Each structure stands twice: as C-alpha cells, then as structure tokens.
Amino acid sequence: MRSQSRHRNRAALALLTAGGLVVVSGCAGAGDLLGGGGDTINVLMVNNPQMTDLQKLTAKHFTKKTGIKVQFTVLPENDVRDKIGQDFANQAGQYDVATISNYETPIYARNGWLHELDPYLGKDKKYDEKDVLDPMRQSLTGDDGKMYAQPFYGESSFLMYRKDIFEKAGLEMPDKPTWKQVAGLAAEVDGEQKGMKGICLRGLPGWGELTAPLTTVVNTFGGTWFDENWEAQLTSPEFTRATEFYVDLLRKHGQAGAAQSGYAECLNNMTQGKSAMWYDATAGAGSLEDGKSPVKGKIGYVPAPVEKTESSGWLYTWAWAMQKASNNSDKAWKFISWASSKEYEELVGKERGWANVPAGKRASTYRNEEYKKAADGFSEVTFQAINQAKPREPGVQKRPAPGIQFVGIPEFTDLGTKVSQEISAAIAGRQSVASALKKSQELADKVGKEYQNR
Known part of the structure; x- marks a missing residue:
C-alpha cells in the first residue's frame, strides 16, 4: 500500500507541476524542519483582493485574540497553484494552510495530502458549518464523504x-x-x-x-x-x-x-x-x-x-485546506475557522465595507441587512448563480x-x-x-x- 501511495503521489505531482519545474523531495515529517513552529503558522494564498484584506486584518484581530502569528506567502494565481502543488504533493510541511479550490480539493484528498476537517467541525459549534451553502460544501467533500476544506469565499x-x-x-x-x-x-x-x-x-x-x-x-x-x-x-x-x-x-x-x-x-x-x-x-x-x-x-x-x-x-471557491503533514493542526484550524466565519465577515463589513465581504459561502450573509444594502446590485444575482450551478x-x-x-x-x-x-x-x-x-x-x-x- 505504501509503495502504491508513493507512486500515485509522484504521478500526481508530475501532472500538477508540469512545465519544467524543479521539485525538492520531501517527506511527511518535514514539517518539523520547515513548518511554522511554536505559536506561528505558515499560510500560502493567492493575491486576490479578499486575501489582501485578510492579511491586513489578521495581526490586529486574530493574532491579538489567539496569540497565533500568521506568516503569509502571497502569490499570483498561476504561481500559487504551482507552489501548493509542489509542497502538498511532497508533504514537505512548509505551509500549514493554503488556498485551494474545489477543483484541487477532491484530487488532493484522494491522494492523502489533506487533513480531514470533520473532527474539528464536529467540536466547533460556534463555526456553524451548516450555514455554509450546500453547493460549496459538496464541492469541498472528498470521495469518502468527508470535508477537506472550508470556503473563504465562493463565486459563480x-x-x-x-x-x-x-x-x-x-x-x-x-x-x-x-x-x-x-x-x-x-x-x-x-x-x-x-x-x-x-x-x-x-x-x-x-x-x-x-x-x-x-x-x-x-x-x-x-x-x-x-x-x-x-x-x-x-x-x-x-x-x-x-x-x-x-x-x-x-x-x-x-x-x-x-x-x-x-x-x-x-x-x-x-x-x-x-x-x-x-x-x-x-x-x-x-x-x-x-x-x-x-x-x-x-x-x-x-x-x-x-x-x-x-x-x-x-462554481468556484477559494477555500482553506490544511496540509496533512502540518505539525500545527489545532492552530491551523483556529485560523481556518476564523477566516471562514460569520465573525470575520462582520469584521470586514465594519472595517473594509460590506461590499468587500468575502461572500458566496454562507446563507446568513444573504440575510444580513447591511450586506444586502451594500451589495444590492449583485447579491441576489450571485446567490442565484451559485445555487443554479450544476457541476x-x-x-x-x-x-x-x-x-x-x-x-x-x-x-x-x-x-x-x-x-x-x-x-x-x-x-x-x-x-x-x-x-x-x-x-x-x-x-x-x-x-x-x-x-x-x-
């Protein structure tokens, strides 16, 4: 079984990093050497505006509240996909959390690269996972029916x-x-x-x-x-x-x-x-x-x-996934649950304006009067488009x-x-x-x- 898994990972890595990229070999234990240690986690994410807002708000709010420092690596879309593909396929553990989409999630889960999130979702009642829109939840579920990522924002x-x-x-x-x-x-x-x-x-x-x-x-x-x-x-x-x-x-x-x-x-x-x-x-x-x-x-x-x-x-979502090799899974979940929460949406609404809320993932967002007022021109069209999508x-x-x-x-x-x-x-x-x-x-x-x- 172990040799078959290695072969599958190598094959998938070759596909995900095609184009002459040099890949440094690694192993599941590499997180001890490369991952964020102590009270620090490493997060790799795409450079979209919503992520830029998150980067600005994290230290002031998340770190202040939890004591967990977050080291961000922010890259353009094509570059971030290559880097995530390399690190997660190798299970190098350099990054505890990364933004992946509903395209990568079931594939990465199948290859054993992601940390299952159901144990955290079962305990974290405050997170309210049932509030997450069904199309998003389904798109981030593995073949085994388990959740492997949580949406930061969703879109059609x-x-x-x-x-x-x-x-x-x-x-x-x-x-x-x-x-x-x-x-x-x-x-x-x-x-x-x-x-x-x-x-x-x-x-x-x-x-x-x-x-x-x-x-x-x-x-x-x-x-x-x-x-x-x-x-x-x-x-x-x-x-x-x-x-x-x-x-x-x-x-x-x-x-x-x-x-x-x-x-x-x-x-x-x-x-x-x-x-x-x-x-x-x-x-x-x-x-x-x-x-x-x-x-x-x-x-x-x-x-x-x-x-x-x-x-x-x-149908698309940039979602937070935890690398299976991460040695900081509890801290990583605290970050994921905060960054995908109702609390974070309210924070963005107050500090950056309600039109900038990373929406498209929670039903409660579309019932929020402040959001509906700020996003009056596009919220309903977006909500309908997401729910009508047929993958x-x-x-x-x-x-x-x-x-x-x-x-x-x-x-x-x-x-x-x-x-x-x-x-x-x-x-x-x-x-x-x-x-x-x-x-x-x-x-x-x-x-x-x-x-x-x-």
Whole structure:
C-alpha cells in the first residue's frame, strides 16, 4: 500500500507541476524542519483582493485574540497553484494552510495530502458549518464523504456592465442575455467613451485564467471537452463555434493586450473605465462597489450569458485546506475557522465595507441587512448563480467527470494550460482558431485515451 501511495503521489505531482519545474523531495515529517513552529503558522494564498484584506486584518484581530502569528506567502494565481502543488504533493510541511479550490480539493484528498476537517467541525459549534451553502460544501467533500476544506469565499460568474454608458447609448441590457446579444452590445458601446472597449474577457494563458470563462461559453454553445466515453471533442463543431466566437469577440471589441489579460487586468480595466462590459467571477463585484471605486454604483449585473443552456455560470471557491503533514493542526484550524466565519465577515463589513465581504459561502450573509444594502446590485444575482450551478451537468450532454469551468481530473492542470496557450496565441493573432484547436485536440486525445484504457 505504501509503495502504491508513493507512486500515485509522484504521478500526481508530475501532472500538477508540469512545465519544467524543479521539485525538492520531501517527506511527511518535514514539517518539523520547515513548518511554522511554536505559536506561528505558515499560510500560502493567492493575491486576490479578499486575501489582501485578510492579511491586513489578521495581526490586529486574530493574532491579538489567539496569540497565533500568521506568516503569509502571497502569490499570483498561476504561481500559487504551482507552489501548493509542489509542497502538498511532497508533504514537505512548509505551509500549514493554503488556498485551494474545489477543483484541487477532491484530487488532493484522494491522494492523502489533506487533513480531514470533520473532527474539528464536529467540536466547533460556534463555526456553524451548516450555514455554509450546500453547493460549496459538496464541492469541498472528498470521495469518502468527508470535508477537506472550508470556503473563504465562493463565486459563480456573471456579466457586469456600465449602466451609465448603456443609458447614454440608448441601449438596454436583457435580464437574461444570450452571448449573441452580448456581442451585438459590445459593438454598440465600443468607443462610446474615449479609450473604452466593448468588453473585457480573459485571454491570459492558464487553466484557471482563460480556460475558465471560455469553457462556460463552450458548455452553453453545446460543446464539451470530452464526451461520456472520454472521446476528446475540441474540434467538434460546437467547441469550434464557441472558441471562434470568444476569440472573435475579443479581437474585435476586447481590451488592448487581451492575450495577456487575466482576472486582475480586467478588474483594473473595468474599474478605470476602459471596458463597458466584463464577464467574469461574481467576486469581482465587491471590488467594483468598494467605497473608493470610481465606478461604484455605475455597474449593472445580470446572469452569465447563455445559448443552449438555461444557465452557464461556473462554481468556484477559494477555500482553506490544511496540509496533512502540518505539525500545527489545532492552530491551523483556529485560523481556518476564523477566516471562514460569520465573525470575520462582520469584521470586514465594519472595517473594509460590506461590499468587500468575502461572500458566496454562507446563507446568513444573504440575510444580513447591511450586506444586502451594500451589495444590492449583485447579491441576489450571485446567490442565484451559485445555487443554479450544476457541476455534474453543465452542458447539453453527459460528462465523464464533474466540473463547469474545468474537467475534474488531475491532468487538467496541464491540459487546460497548454490548450489555453494555443487559444491565447489565436487571440494574439499568431495562429488561427482552427490551428489552435487541432493542436489542442491532439493533447486532449492523449488524456482521453488514458482514461479509456483504465
């Protein structure tokens, strides 16, 4: 059993860190040497705005209350995924807690890299785990039915648009737009204000960057990465139409430098008035409605655009997971339970503004009158999008693995990133969509055949 486990961990690590990264070998006991000792824990997290707020509030509140110091390592999304993949796969124990998503959680749990959280949840009645939204709880549960992570914030995806610009142009956003309608509106508002483009969409390579929104478009256009028999479908008419639509929309009416624009760049463009529309994570609304945002109150929010499906929003959470090798599990849980608690949300509401609350995870948040008032424009749309998300049935056909904006297999980190590089090159005009998808089909076909032969 032990040799099989080592083999499985090495195989998964190779998939999660593909691309020439050097991995330092480690073992489960390495936490004694590398992990936070005494009253200190080490936390590795993505550099999103909600995490930046957390970093600022931790010492003043959590450490003051518990005496536990938190050493943060904060990295961009693609970088943090690589680093977490290395440390957790090796069980090096350098980091006690890390932000992982509902994509990694069941895979990491299957490989034995995560500390089960049920014992803590059973004892910590104050945490109120039942208040966590069911889609989030289910997405962070392992194959064994146990909980392995707790959400910091949850999200789906929706379309954001400048209400004032639309009004000026005499345009009306449909309550439930189609992608074809969005394309028409992007053409209308492109250039309506000096330096403003019609829409911002991710074009930056990365399975968690470009691939995420593109896959939701593929789903609602009737496509899929794999059919139920693991036959790759990247050159199918549906996948092709969706990709051509996405690339064409960006090239005609998208932001400058689209092939190098991800979530952060689109957020900046929308905040700075450089984009009239933005399709992306519902979590972006908090930053747009922040008290210091120049576009506060100017943004409208509608569900993710559709074509052949009733809904097309994704389901995602940045969640706190504890490395199994951590020697600070009790202290790590205290941090996780604080950072995901109602108490923390109230703290953010008071100190950073209720629009900045890391929402999308607790039912009580959407009953909070102060939050509802601050997030009036987007809270209900977000809540509905999360609850309507269907990870096991996101399109029009059966899938061999769960996932809306990803395929829930370890190989997808490498496959999704490589495919995104090809499509990003098409966005940049370096190759055609047909050429990009032909290369991508070959990559996906290899993965599909591996599963067919198992």
